[in-house]
Amino acid sequence: MTGQGVGARLLRKEDDRLMRGRGQFVGDLRFAGMKDVAFVRSPLAHGLLRGVSIPDEWKDSVFVAADLNGVKPIRAVSGLKGFKVSEQPVLATEKVRYVGELVAMCIAQNRALAEDIASAVHSDIEELPAVYDMLSARKPSSDLLHQHWGDNVFLETFVNVNIEKALDAPIKVTREIRTARQCMAPIEGRGAVAVWDSRLDQLTLYSACQMPHIIRTGLAECLGLEEAQVRVVAPDVGGGFGYKGILLAEEICLGWLAMNLGHPVRWLEDRREHLTAGANCREHFYRITGYADRDGTLLGIDCEATVDSGAYSAYPFSACLEAAQVASILPGPYDFPAYRCRTYSVATNKCPILPYRGVARTGVCFALELVLDAIAREAGIEPHELRAKILVKPEQMPFTNITKKWFDSGDYPESLRRAVAAIDIPAVRARQKVGETDGRLIGVGMATYCEQAAHGTSVYYGWGIPMVPGFEQATARLTPDGGLELRVGVHSHGQGLETTLAQVAHEILGIDVAKIKVVHGDTAMTPYSTGTWGSRCMVMAGGAVSVACKEIAKRAAKIGAQLLQTDDSRVSIRAGEVVGPGGSITLGEIARTWYLKPHSLPADVDMGGLEATIGYRPSPDSGTFSYATHAALVAVDPEIGTIEILDYVIVEDGGKLVNPMIVDGQIYGGFAQGVGTALYEEMPFNSAGQPLASTFADYLLPGATEVPAPRLDHMETLSPHTEFGVKGIGEGGAIAPPAAIANAVNDALRPLKAELLVSPMTPRRVLSAIAVGRSFS
Amino acid sequence: MKPVNFDFARPSDLPAAIALASREDAIVKFIAGGQSLGPMLNLRLVQPNLLVDITGIAELKRVEETPDALELGSCITHADIEDGRVPDVTGGAMRAVAAGIAYRAVRNRGTIGGSLAHADPSADWLSALAALGAQAIVRGAHKERQIPVDTLMTGVFECSLESGELLSGVEIPRLSKSARWGYYKHCRKTGELAHAIAAFLHDPDRSVCRAVIGATGSKPIVLSDASVLIGKGPDHALDRAAIERAMTGHGMTDPIEQQIHFVCLRRAVQQAYRP
Structure with a gap:
């Protein structure tokens, strides 16, 4: 079992299911009684929402903002000085501010029927001039999105380090450079299924997201639930790129529907929704x-x-x-x-x-x-x-x-x-x-x-956004059969973390990566994490796995030394075994001792056992x-x-x-x-x-x-x-x-x-x- | 992005298909390969009551070769042509055009008749078959008629088929041995619908010298006597001013559009005369 650790060109473990079409994406999930949701979206970029007319036959299948009792708008405030706060209603209230903004939601047995209903719902919108260009939006004459701001600028920042000393330079080149607005276009769009479990008094949101714990926190806040009443599961996810690092208004809608209708609901973003309502980067x-x-x-x-x-x-x-x-x-x-x-x-x-x-x-x-x-x-x-x-x-x-x-x-x-x-x-x-x-x-x-x-x-506290990353935790747990479970709060959706985190653990413990299972994408099973963003997983979650495995190694060594009848200081861990001067014992035997034969444990054994959740942050x-x-x-x-x-x-x-x-x-x-x-x-x-x-x-x-x-x-x-x-x-x-x-x-x-x-x-x-x-x- | 609810029929003969299409109480659409109609249904740009699948009609897969022409049923796929499963009377011109249509997955299902009837200005057959002098064969409830492909399209996604008519096939004239053919299209990426198309046929034995400028945003521009636009010298220089006048006359006034279409035409002509 050599050549599996840090630096090995290992085939990706997750590809065995993904390449055989056996992945489980949100769109693959089935629940009894599940209904589909189609959203009525604003056809206009800017306007006053005068009302939503719903044909009588669909009154019970369509929901608008006024129905959403107890739901708070989405607020993402920055602590930077001068930042102006926007409140995004989950469903539009008085105003619509972009094409594709949610106006109403329609429930039916399947998506096609839900779309039939959506096409029969009419949004009465009094059109306002659209603020479509960021440069003219900055001009005093521009129409305003958020009237009370007085302008259209969320935030202005300024930094100057000695520019005066450069102004007389012999070469001076000025350019105006522009980049287009883009769609991220992951192969799988967004999507969610919301299920309310009355026994657990808990909402489970299955979501194609890359930051399940953050979604959970945001969802609980907006729905007025205790955080323990929310579980977010991110199953297999077909690419994130930042597009899935967001709390969606759609997710809040689905949560509310599941809580109030008594059956699971599903929404799968289609490509037109993605393109027209999701062109959200790079401009x-x-x-x-x-x-x-x-x-x-x-x-x-x-x-x-x-x-x-x-x-x-x-x-x-x-x-x-x-x-x-x-x-x-x-x-x-x-x-x-x-x-x-x-x-x-x-x-x-x-x-x-x-x-x-x-x-x-x-x-x-x-x-x-x-x-x-x-x-x-x-x-x-x-x-x-x-x-x-x-x-x-x-x-x-x-x-x-x-x-x-x-x-x-x-x-x-x-x-x-x-x-x-x-x-x-x-x-x-x-x-x-x-x-x-x-x-x-x-x-x-x-x-x-x-x-x-x-x-x-140290970088993010200055931005003061709703989420500042801290210590990244990982749980490492030896199982009674000598396998290893790693539980991490980050999510893998193309990065290959099910393989690379196992490689890190292998580097420390020498356990065959085939016997190392990386558990991710479920807030009920993993330590809190801000999730997958900022190219952080290998450094942060990899680091956390490393230190957690080192802790397991230390505890296992102590048990191993006892079983080998030698001193702690005379053993080391190699290739999945604790090795002493006169022999060796596998981590599997050590694990069985902890779990099933505790009578053989040393008297001063670490009571944390062979499971450790350790936080890691580089310094x-x-x-x-x-x-x-x-x-x-x-x-x-x-x-x-x-x-x-x-x-x-x-x-x-x-x-x-x-x-x-x-x-x-x-x-x-x-x-x-x-x-x-x-x-x-x-x-x-x-x-x-x-x-x-x-x-x-x-x-x-x-x-x-x-x-x-x-x-x-x-x-x-x-x-x-x-x-x-x-x-x-x-x-x-x-x-x-x-x-x-x-x-x-x-x-x-x-x-x-x-x-x-x-x-x-x-x-x-x-x-x-x-x-x-x-x-x- | 799901289609509206519609009925579906798959008749096995032409009269039955045409009878279904003649219903006055319903919006009826024919579907063959569905490579354009499929997405349009999903986008609800088309909301038919009845979809009539014509791929079960043997007559629409006919291949009839005569000394002067080849007649292809409208359900012959691009891949049938690309792969040489049907005869070629154009010296390889049609096989090359077919091979450049969209992606192989589209060519496997997409049909020559569907492409013409769909009348997307950026599609290949409309321009290529217009340049080749092909005729569209149209079957109605009571008669059959022929429409030259170069006049088939009347506007964007509109052609001169009447309600209840079905484009049943295409007749392609056999080119003479001395015919020269050039086809050049401009796409930003492989498989994309073209932003400019130029097709050029010079068949001196049949006294044909025709150029077509396609992907114009509307009907293709047919220059039925292109010989007057081509210099007699070895470089076959084109009369750019005249060609630009023709483009302007067809409503294409943007200089960049004109430039790209002109260059495509020049390259098609150069290709045709390449030794």
Whole structure:
């Protein structure tokens, strides 16, 4: 049983059921008497709700806000100074504020009938002008979403570090950069089943979510239940990405229905609901200026960033998480002396923003890296030469950057050097001189980022959102047959934690991973946790499993020493056995002794037995910093505006990799989403606030043929303050592709004096940029 | 996203299908592969009372080859054509077009007749068969008629079939040995409905030189005598101004749309004349 511990490329245990179609998702659950729910949603972006008319025949099957006695609205307040509070009614009351907002719920034997009822219900809405653009929403003349605020700004933040010293720099480059609003599009949408158990006096909510304990807390608050009266189960979940890290109004509705109707209810989000009512991420606007010396050395960054936060503050991450993060993470992996950033979290008539894989980083990386390339062009140097000047160097580690981020470890310039070598920039330059026989233009671009992950209490208490992560707990329990159960409050929905956490336990106890069961996704069976977000699970839950298993090891060793008739200090744990000077005994025999033959136990045995729940938090808990350099080679067809990725290199450092194969999978998946952000994905809205893409024919996701296989290269610089030196790695793949691809496109289009500053880079945008470039020449 | 409740029938002959479609008291839709109608039903964009599945009608899977033409029943699938399970009278043109339609899963079920009758401006057959000079064969309760594919479409998702009529097949003329064919479409991703299509046929022995600009947002633009637009030189340069005038005349005024469609046409023509 070697080769199963930390660092082993083990096949994923969970794939045995998932790949055979034996997973159990919310949509697979069946309960006697269960009925389906279809929601009546607002067809308008902004309006006064005058009433809801329900045909008489459906009076008993339709529920509106007035029916929801005792239900509180969703409130996600931030403690940041000046934050304005929104209250999201579970079902709309006086006003609707985005297309897709819940107005009423319809119950029937099946979804089709429920939709029949929903289509017969009429919302009487007096339309108001839609606030559809975050920039005009900031103007005093704008209509208001939340009248009593006086403006449409959830939060404004400001930071300035010596920007005055940079203003006279010889190179000054200003750009306006925009990223489109996106849908996260997990393969499984949201969905929930609510069941009331009158014996237990308990509501069980089965939900496709990634943070079951937080959902439980929020649900209990909104429904006015004791927390013990709520159990949340997240079964198999088909991808989260942040989309499922939220308390849904739909979930509260279902809970209320189950409590009041006496039968289970189910709602499964369909793809149209997802696209039209769930386009909730990534929409940023930057007005950003880079200051540099003649030789390209960066002297300062000055930025005003606006994030379209949508209509309400979503629970628990709040409406300002993205924009407020922008200010703190914009400097990226670079060391430069002057920085100013002002951010606005703006309320608009769109669905509430959620943090999507990479959170603000994808937009921030796009804005900063495009400006760096613009400076390099101005200075007449290669973009990688510019980056090499300002990347934080290994000898500076640990390094505190200009926004007081504490970089733990790494060799950032090495990742750049390897990427430059792998993509072979001299060869690209030579090929550009020759030109392509098919008339396309090729270009190379890169982007370097760092990814703060598993940031804990010390970072989050300052945000003051409803949820501040603390000690992450895990329960480790030896079973009488010598197996091991691990119970964790995080959730695994693609990350492979059922495998990697078992690998961690194997590393400590030597038990065969086949005999290690990871229990997750049920608040009744796992310790409290803020859940799966922020690339935190391997650091936090992995760390907790490690310390819990060490505690089990200590207790087992004591029992083992007694059974081996030797002293505690003379035994050790190897390969699932306690080994003493004269022999060994398996953990299974030790477990049987504790549970079934206690007469053989030492007199001073630890009464906690072979089960331990231990909390873990790295110190400091300001987060691990993984990082990568991405390099892209693209070909642009200047006649029709299409972009093909010819080559793509990722040089990544995620600290100790618990399972390198799973890490590769995470990077591939993130990269695919990054390609989507770069080239395809966009939810356009018209001036009435209507989302214009309601199917995947209009909302384009990259498919297999659009996502080339990136070439991966791993570095492995350990974090000095986590178990095994692991770092969070889950989001990185999705951060840099838009920046690297855009820089490559702009490199390709340089002869045409065209520059793209918007994602996604559609053929129309490419051709428009070329037309603008032509007007300069 | 569930369809409304509807009745379902699967007749085994054409008259029965047409009789069902002639009911005045119901909204009746024919379904073959269902690759477009299926999603439209789920989105409730179509809310029929009766769905008539025509895939059980043997006549609609007919394949009749004559010296001058090939007649395909409307239920012949894209994959039947792609895989060569039906004869080809177009020198491989139709097989190549079929192979580029959407994804294989769609091609397995989607049919040539369904694609034409659905009249999605971005679909392939409408433009390709218009350029090939094909005729749609339409069966009504009392008569059969032919409609040239290049005039079949009357608007977005609308074609000149009348209520109670069924598109029963397509007649494709046999190209001569010297015919030259080019087809170029612009999609942002594999399998996507096209944003621009260009089809070009030059068959000097049959005195045909036809170009079609498709995926225009509405009816395809048919340039029935394209020879006047093509330079006589070896580079076959196109008269861009004239082509742009034609686009403008058809309501396509956006310069980027014009540019993309023009480039597609130029590439289709270059493809046709490639040695």
